[in-house]
Amino acid sequence: xxxxxxxxxxxxxxxxxxxxxxxxxxxxxxxxxxxxxxxxxxxxxxxxxxxxxxxxxxxxxxxxxxxxxxxxxxxxxxxxxxxxxxxxxxxxxxxxxxxxxxxxxxxxxxxxxxxxxxxxxxxxxxxxxxxxxxxxxxxxxxxxxxxxxxxxxxxxxxxxxxxxxxxxxxxxxxxxxxxxxxxxxxxxxxxxxxxxxxxxxxxxxxxxxxxxxxxxxxxxxxxxxxxxxxxxxxxxxxxxxxxxxxxxxxxxxxxxxxxxxxxxxxxxxxxxxxxxxxxxxxxxxxxxxxxxxxxxxxxxxxxxxxxxxxxxxxxxxxxxxxxxxxxxxxxxxxxxxxxxxxxxxxxxxxxxxxxxxxxxxxxxxxxxxxxxxxxxxxxxxxxxxxxxxxxxx
Numbered sequence: 001x002x003x004x005x006x007x008x009x010x011x012x013x014x015x016x017x018x019x020x021x022x023x024x025x026x027x028x029x030x031x032x033x034x035x036x037x038x039x040x041x042x043x044x045x046x047x048x049x050x051x052x053x054x055x056x057x058x059x060x061x062x063x064x065x066x067x068x069x070x071x072x073x074x075x076x077x078x079x080x081x082x083x084x085x086x087x088x089x090x091x092x093x094x095x096x097x098x099x100x101x102x103x104x105x106x107x108x109x110x111x112x113x114x115x116x117x118x119x120x121x122x123x124x125x126x127x128x129x130x131x132x133x134x135x136x137x138x139x140x141x142x143x144x145x146x147x148x149x150x151x152x153x154x155x156x157x158x159x160x161x162x163x164x165x166x167x168x169x170x171x172x173x174x175x176x177x178x179x180x181x182x183x184x185x186x187x188x189x190x191x192x193x194x195x196x197x198x199x200x201x202x203x204x205x206x207x208x209x210x211x212x213x214x215x216x217x218x219x220x221x222x223x224x225x226x227x228x229x230x231x232x233x234x235x236x237x238x239x240x241x242x243x244x245x246x247x248x249x250x251x252x253x254x255x256x257x258x259x260x261x262x263x264x265x266x267x268x269x270x271x272x273x274x275x276x277x278x279x280x281x282x283x284x285x286x287x288x289x290x291x292x293x294x295x296x297x298x299x300x301x302x303x304x305x306x307x308x309x310x311x312x313x314x315x316x317x318x319x320x321x322x323x324x325x326x327x328x329x330x331x332x333x334x335x336x337x338x339x340x341x342x343x344x345x346x347x348x349x350x351x352x353x354x355x356x357x358x359x360x361x362x363x364x365x366x367x368x369x370x371x372x373x374x375x376x377x378x379x380x381x382x383x384x385x386x387x388x389x390x391x392x393x
Contacts, residue, residue, distance in 0.1 A: 010110075012042045012065060013355045015084035017101065018091035019043035020050040023115065023145075026344035027090065032058040034348070034383075036356070044080055045091075046070045071097045074104070081108040088113040088144070088351045093190045095121040095197075102129050102140060109136035111354045115347060117147035117240045120198035123205040126365045130208075134364035139371050143244055144350040145343035149368050150318045150385075151241040151263065152248055153377055154333040156369040157387050159255050163325030167258035170322045172245075173230045173266035174237065178306070178314035178339045193288060212250045219246040219261045227264070229321050229330075234264035248369035256324065266319065311337040319390070330390040342385065349379040 016031065018024040020043075028043055035041065042065030045051055051068065055061040067083070069076040071091055081087055081104035091097050094116040105112035106129040116122060122142045133140050143149070155170050162168055219242040227234040242263040249255035306314070314337035322329045335342045350368065353359070357375040368376060377387055 010085045011083040012040045012085070014039065014041040014086045014088065014351045015044050015065075015067060015080060016041065016351075017044045017069070017071075017080065017087055017089040020045050020047060020054050021090050023340055023344055023347075024090040025054065026340055027088070027348050028054060028058060030344050030348045031351075032060060032064070036352070039352075041065065042067050042084075044069055071100055074100050077101050078104045078108065081105045081110045084110055086111040086113065086351050086354045088347050090115055090347070092116060092118070093121075094118050095124070095194065096190070099125065099128070103132075106130075106133040106136065106138050106140060109138045111139045111141070113141050113144045113347060113350050113354070115145040115147065115343060116142050118198075119240050119243060120194055120201045122240065122243075122365075123198075123201040126205055127201075127208050130365045137363045139354060139362055140365040141350065141354070141368060141371050142365070143240055144368055145346050146316065146338040147239065148241040148244040149346045149350070149376075149380075150316065150333040150335075150338075152244045152367055152369045153373075153380070154318050154320050154331065154387070155245045155261055155322075156248060156252075156373060157333070157377060158320040158322040158329060158331045159249075159259075161329045161331065161389055161392065162322055162327055164254065164256070166256055166325035168256045168322065168324035169260045169262075170245075170320055171227070171229075171234075171262045171264065172241075173227065173232065173234060173264050173319045173321075174316070175232075175266045175318075176314075176316035176338050178311075178316070178337055193290075214257075215250075215253075216258045217246055217249045217255065218259075219243065219263070222262055227266070230266055230319050232266040232268050235267055237263045237265050239263065244367050245369075248367045251366070251370045306337075306340065311341050314338065314341070316342070327392065329392040331388065332390050333385065333387055335385040345383050345385070346380065349383055350376060353379055 016028055019028045031041060043051055043054060044067040048068045051066045055064050055066055058064055067080055069080045077100045087105055087110055089101055094114060095118050098121060102112060102125045151172050158170050159168060221236050221238055224235050242261055245261045249259040316338035317334040320331045353372045353376045359372060359375055362371050381387055
């Protein structure tokens with residue numbers, strides 16, 4: 001069903017929370033420019049003055065609602081969720097600022113979207129709010145930006161090109177050029193500092209998550225290797241993306257009786273592999289020391305980010321190699337600035353998709369592939385993101 005799965009009429013189709021942040025502004029601008037006629041939407045956040053200033057800058061801003069709510073104020077957040085059919089939030093780090101909004105949406109039967117790449121937060125909200133969301137019909141969709149739409153929908157698209165009801169393997173190879181915003185950088189540092197908490201949250205989730213019956217679905221982290229199939233060194237990425245793909249495969253029978261996914265960064269030369277590993281190791285080490293973590297965070301403050309000129313030069317490409325039933329297929333998902341321009345587009349189109357498209361009946365914590373699948377791929381293609389078959393044999 002579309003229209004929020006039969007929810008009672010609300011004041012707004014979409015509420016964008018965190019609209020005055022770096023990605024929030026880009027998302028608001030995208031909605032203002034491309035929203036369908038008659039869309040009832042609002043911008044929301046903590047600072048009323050910044051919200052008013054943003055509305056004045058938006059095309060057709062006089063028609064855009066403004067809602068003031070502090071993410072730590074349970075009553076205000078509940079009222080926000082009560083007024084919306086879909087809430088999309090850009091406010092991170094989500095493990096610190098995000099749970100009240102998830103709880104409110106789950107209780108009110110409001111569809112929820114975010115941009116998190118934080119596995120700890122995703123696992124915590126599953127344990128604490130999935131059951132309630134299933135009761136109310138709310139769809140809780142995490143990682144609706146570059147983390148993890150290209151990878152989740154890319155794997156889903158790749159599986160569609162292979163024979164049905166056979167064992168399938170898919171490898172994803174990510175290449176990108178772009179820059180961090182202050183918010184993303186600080187969220188990354190906090191995530192790296194919480195590896196122990198993330199591990200504990202994953203263990204608790206395993207106790208609550210149903211096992212896949214009669215099928216095998218797994219996403220192992222393998223060793224670095226030279227991947228001749230894409231002509232690059234493959235560096236395993238221990239990000240949320242592979243977990244999201246695995247959860248889509250567990251929920252959808254179309255991924256076959258035995259499904260494996262591996263997730264890599266594709267690097268052309270060996271020195272870049274060594275340098276990348278060294279940089280990540282240095283960031284992980286620095287994130288464990290609070291004064292050093294704070295110092296690094298101050299180098300790029302939340303709200304700051306790359307200029308429009310720099311974003312225009314950014315790009316991403318995810319190549320997938322899928323095999324099953326004696327067939328091999330190469331596919332690609334590609335677009336422009338991954339962290340900001342395209343992420344804002346993905347979040348906005350996901351919100352519009354949940355609000356208006358004819359979708360499978362789902363509820364609880366679900367992935368973008370499970371909740372929106374083909375409908376979201378079509379929206380993103382129309383919006384300029386490529387999904388294509390490169391070759392098959």
